[in-house]
Amino acid sequence: MRLTALEASFLYMESPTTPMHVGSVAVYDGGPWRDARGELDLPKLRRYVRQRLAGIPRLRQHPVWPAGPAGRPRWVDDPDFHISRHVRGAHVESPGTQHQMLSVADELLMPPLDRRHPLWELWFVDGVQDGRVAVVEKIHHALVDGIGGVDLAVMLLDSEPFPDRSDSDGTRAAGPPRVPSRIRLLSAVAAEALREPQALAQQAFGTLTHPGRTLNAARSMVSAAGAMAHPAGGGDIRAPHTFINEPLGTKRSYDIVRRSLGDTRELGHVLGGTVNDVVLTAVASGIGTLLGTRGQDVERIRVLVPISLRAEDEHGLLGNRVTGMVVPLPVQPMEPLERFRATHDAVRWARKAGEGELTSTLLQFTEHLPEPLIAGVSRLVHRQPLINLVVTNVPGPSSPLYLMGSQMLEAFPVVPLAGNLALSIGILSYMDQLTIGLWADRAHFPDLPVLAKAIGRGFDELEAARPSKELSNDEPDEASTDDERIRHGAVGHRSRPKSAVHRDGGEPARPAASLRRPKAPGAGVRRRVPPPAPASS
Numbered sequence: 001m002r003l004t005a006l007e008a009s010f011l012y013m014e015s016p017t018t019p020m021h022v023g024s025v026a027v028y029d030g031g032p033w034r035d036a037r038g039e040l041d042l043p044k045l046r047r048y049v050r051q052r053l054a055g056i057p058r059l060r061q062h063p064v065w066p067a068g069p070a071g072r073p074r075w076v077d078d079p080d081f082h083i084s085r086h087v088r089g090a091h092v093e094s095p096g097t098q099h100q101m102l103s104v105a106d107e108l109l110m111p112p113l114d115r116r117h118p119l120w121e122l123w124f125v126d127g128v129q130d131g132r133v134a135v136v137e138k139i140h141h142a143l144v145d146g147i148g149g150v151d152l153a154v155m156l157l158d159s160e161p162f163p164d165r166s167d168s169d170g171t172r173a174a175g176p177p178r179v180p181s182r183i184r185l186l187s188a189v190a191a192e193a194l195r196e197p198q199a200l201a202q203q204a205f206g207t208l209t210h211p212g213r214t215l216n217a218a219r220s221m222v223s224a225a226g227a228m229a230h231p232a233g234g235g236d237i238r239a240p241h242t243f244i245n246e247p248l249g250t251k252r253s254y255d256i257v258r259r260s261l262g263d264t265r266e267l268g269h270v271l272g273g274t275v276n277d278v279v280l281t282a283v284a285s286g287i288g289t290l291l292g293t294r295g296q297d298v299e300r301i302r303v304l305v306p307i308s309l310r311a312e313d314e315h316g317l318l319g320n321r322v323t324g325m326v327v328p329l330p331v332q333p334m335e336p337l338e339r340f341r342a343t344h345d346a347v348r349w350a351r352k353a354g355e356g357e358l359t360s361t362l363l364q365f366t367e368h369l370p371e372p373l374i375a376g377v378s379r380l381v382h383r384q385p386l387i388n389l390v391v392t393n394v395p396g397p398s399s400p401l402y403l404m405g406s407q408m409l410e411a412f413p414v415v416p417l418a419g420n421l422a423l424s425i426g427i428l429s430y431m432d433q434l435t436i437g438l439w440a441d442r443a444h445f446p447d448l449p450v451l452a453k454a455i456g457r458g459f460d461e462l463e464a465a466r467p468s469k470e471l472s473n474d475e476p477d478e479a480s481t482d483d484e485r486i487r488h489g490a491v492g493h494r495s496r497p498k499s500a501v502h503r504d505g506g507e508p509a510r511p512a513a514s515l516r517r518p519k520a521p522g523a524g525v526r527r528r529v530p531p532p533a534p535a536s537s
Helices: 005-013 043-052 098-109 146-156 182-209 210-230 259-268 275-293 336-353 353-365 371-383 448-465 480-487
Strands: 021-028 060-062 074-076 087-091 121-126 132-140 250-261 298-308 322-330 389-395 406-414 423-430 433-441
Touching: 021 098, 021 250, 043 087, 043 146, 087 146, 098 121, 098 250, 098 389, 132 250, 250 406, 250 448, 259 275, 259 433, 259 448, 275 298, 275 336, 275 389, 275 448, 298 423, 298 433, 322 336, 336 448, 353 433, 406 423, 433 448
Parallel strands: 087 121, 298 389, 389 423
Antiparallel strands: 021 132, 021 406, 060 074, 121 132, 250 433, 298 322, 423 433
């Protein structure tokens, strides 16, 4: 199967200093994984993982370029697949503190994945305090987007410790690898090249036969392009130069911030916003603090916010279904509530402008570009001038999950660094915990714990400034309940994994249509805050 242009671009972006895999660190109680001597039973874990992932052929495949650099790579079965190469063990020194555990994760997460084999690894790290075991997951961005990575993890897990597997659970042993000959691969490439003009002709025919739809799409793209050229609150479309935007080295550091999801949800509700608004406000406050301590005077940073395009029936599938928008975050010194309102307005402006639709259209266009051009454009990310930071939010399961009888106690996200972005921030919810994962280039962030504490203070200061009376949430395009607003929020992905995700009432969560066009401002309701006007050119 041929990779999409977006998936191939993640391979082209990759270098020894910019590995392009998504990651996570999860902590388990670990007891059920031990043998009679109390040692981690790694062979048993390997058999379990092999069985659970047997129904996903892509995890036994690796990328090849049958036509050389002039052609699109394809996924092909690895003739030398061994589960021991992908499910491995490591150990943290006693006493196994969180700092020691994260230091081991730093070392495991940094090396690029070997393209000669399937692009994923699971590391079981023994020796964590209180007999716990950490699981470090690495899976290449060419295989999954953020929400696909969560879905993959959920496929390994169960909603109860020891589920009844008397009936078939849909998995079966994988057959022997089917490695196509070079002639067959080249024939497939030639057939795709012949189909390309036909696909372009069909798109052109669709444009002519549906003029109304084409006109609406064109209007949306013009509106989004105008919004990108005139960011909310004014300012330059180019990102200001900060210590975040420097060439990357080969060492990484990782730190986390924990918050209660319930408390954050309540705070967002009281302030008339969303969980995502609260988190972005705290992030802006923390980065502003660090900018101040380093003597950099910056008003706003430009943050890329990925948005999932996955439909409800696309969960559990590999591949990338993602677009994004740019949100200018206020990082200059200001009162907490003022920062919250400015952040809330910036998110709303970017969402209403339809930047995600423009980005999605541009990504579709790249499918028809020559492969050398896709590769060249992908590598330009190392010198891009438009983005300071990537912040992505992946809603996780709201109920406990188990792997081979062991409960997952908490999980931390890892978002890859690319180009000149020396810091990335991932947000993951699991049960009632919201975790912010900070993944940074060690040379540029020797003070990463300072940033983690500053983000924590940003939450605390906003909580302390909360009004005694609830502010009305009168935005016409916001969802009606707080839980729906979380899924509808602009930060990150629009829906949660299909498995083990429920609303407060216990019913399966519904996906939010995060890329729909909003209603006209003021449609039947009173707005608390007027939308910001674009800056004059």
